[in-house]
Amino acid sequence: MSGSADKTFYLETFGCQMNAHDSEKVVGTLLQQGYRQVPSVEEAGLVLYNTCSIRDKAEQKVFNRLADYKKYRTQGKQFGVLGCVAQQEGEKIFERAPYVSLVCGSASYRNLPQMLVQLETGGQRVTGLDDRATDKCFETEYTARTNPHRGYITIIEGCDKFCAYCVVPYTRGKERSRTSSSVLEEARQLVDLGYTEIQLLGQNVNSYRDPDGKKSFAELLVAVASVAGIRRVRFTTSHPRDFGRDIVDVIDSVPALCDHVHLPVQSGSSRVLDAMQRLYTRDEYLERIGWIQAARRDISLTSDLIVGFPGETEREFEETLSLMDVVGYDSVFTFKYSPRPNTPALRLEDAIPDAEKARRLAILNDKQKQIGARRNRRHVGQVLEVMVEGKNPARGQWIGRTSQIKVMNFTVPAGVELTTGSYVQVRVTGSFPNSLVGEMAGV
Numbered sequence: 473m474s475g476s477a478d479k480t481f482y483l484e485t486f487g488c489q490m491n492a493h494d495s496e497k498v499v500g501t502l503l504q505q506g507y508r509q510v511p512s513v514e515e516a517g518l519v520l521y522n523t524c525s526i527r528d529k530a531e532q533k534v535f536n537r538l539a540d541y542k543k544y545r546t547q548g549k550q551f552g553v554l555g556c557v558a559q560q561e562g563e564k565i566f567e568r569a570p571y572v573s574l575v576c577g578s579a580s581y582r583n584l585p586q587m588l589v590q591l592e593t594g595g596q597r598v599t600g601l602d603d604r605a606t607d608k609c610f611e612t613e614y615t616a617r618t619n620p621h622r623g624y625i626t627i628i629e630g631c632d633k634f635c636a637y638c639v640v641p642y643t644r645g646k647e648r649s650r651t652s653s654s655v656l657e658e659a660r661q662l663v664d665l666g667y668t669e670i671q672l673l674g675q676n677v678n679s680y681r682d683p684d685g686k687k688s689f690a691e692l693l694v695a696v697a698s699v700a701g702i703r704r705v706r707f708t709t710s711h712p713r714d715f716g717r718d719i720v721d722v723i724d725s726v727p728a729l730c731d732h733v734h735l736p737v738q739s740g741s742s743r744v745l746d747a748m749q750r751l752y753t754r755d756e757y758l759e760r761i762g763w764i765q766a767a768r769r770d771i772s773l774t775s776d777l778i779v780g781f782p783g784e785t786e787r788e789f790e791e792t793l794s795l796m797d798v799v800g801y802d803s804v805f806t807f808k809y810s811p812r813p814n815t816p817a818l819r820l821e822d823a824i825p826d827a828e829k830a831r832r833l834a835i836l837n838d839k840q841k842q843i844g845a846r847r848n849r850r851h852v853g854q855v856l857e858v859m860v861e862g863k864n865p866a867r868g869q870w871i872g873r874t875s876q877i878k879v880m881n882f883t884v885p886a887g888v889e890l891t892t893g894s895y896v897q898v899r900v901t902g903s904f905p906n907s908l909v910g911e912m913a914g915v
């Protein structure tokens with residue numbers, strides 16, 4: 473390493489919002505330990521790579537990246553692999569990339585200060601590979617927040633659902649919730665830092681269980697939304713099996729809770745959902761959608777969809793298409809099924825050829841484009857509150873997001889300058905499948 477007088481690190485992050493927020497906490501921990509963050513591998517004494525294993529061939533991509541780092545190994549740098557691929561591959565990483573000296577999964581980040589000391593004193597194969605056994609959360613008061621508008625708060629780590637295609641229960645460990653008092657304390661700190669929008673994070677926020685036994689998830693939502701200074705509260709991700717009607721009730725009654733629910737369905741076929749071990753049927757899912765659509769507020773619905781799960785027939789794929797019509801999603805994230813290491817789905821037969829998966833994905837995306845266009849057209853003529861996120865000088869437009877998490881590009885009267893993070897009223901003048909356009913109508 474480059475010496476204790478100037479301990480420097482470079483961190484590269486891949487993957488989901490949870491990973492991005494983990495990195496904010498990892499950076500905060502390193503800064504607290506006297507490290508300085510630098511913008512390039514060249515300048516760093518410690519190079520960290522926070523990995524994601526959700527995509528096909530993720531491990532291979534990690535090893536390819538580590539091979540890129542190899543050329544620096546004679547410069548006294550140390551390398552560490554963090555995140556899901558670290559947990560999944562464990563000490564095998566040292567075998568394939570011997571110049572790596574730290575392998576640490578997310579369930580062990582709370583031990584980073586001790587691991588850093590080991591590295592600084594010449595540790596060669598330092599590991600943090602707590603698996604499902606841990607019941608501790610990564611709580612730190614040192615979070616180096618990078619999103620200027622939205623403050624993230626992890627309320628629950630890990631997952632106990634074991635969907636057949638997913639590595640998360642193995643890489644992030646068992647479910648463990650933070651106390652509601654600690655979550656509320658972090659919300660208050662975010663207000664002190666100037667945040668007005670908060671997003672509560674967890675792989676499955678609906679299975680939140682307050683260790684203090686004080687609050688259900690819906691009650692926690694209300695409590696966070698009631699913190700003075702908070703104007704918007706979002707949460708992700710929900711699991712249909714655990715999604716309760718009480719969540720819709722509180723969205724209906726607490727203005728600071730945003731008009732948006734992300735409720736991943738994955739497939740519209742009950743047979744495929746069963747094979748995926750998703751623990752709900754198409755009808756049970758649609759029952760929850762019915763609760764949301766019966767709300768007094770106009771709650772936008774988004775989802776995740778997988779095509780080409782092993783054995784998915786053409787008819788079952790069409791059930792997913794018909795479900796999209798029935799629900800009318802505002803937007804969806806779509807994926808081709810890809811086999812992930814150590815998951816139960818690996819044992820299933822009837823793999824779908826990649827070309828067929830690609831065909832189904834294209835059909836699905838095309839359908840969503842039409843549905844998204846229809847869903848967004850209904851906003852034309854409405855005046856919506858937008859949180860300002862920035863400006864596109866080339867187009868002379870500002871950009872922001874509505875409570876429904878829709879992107880709004882809008883113009884302002886001549887001479888008006890906005891500040892990011894502020895809220896304005898925007899009249900919607902046009903729409904596209906994935907965004908709205910408008911003109912500022914007031915503050």
Ligand code: SF4
Nearest residue numbers: 631633634635638640
């Ligand atoms: S709910 Fe299923 S898909 Fe989501 S993290 Fe848990 S196992 Fe993975």
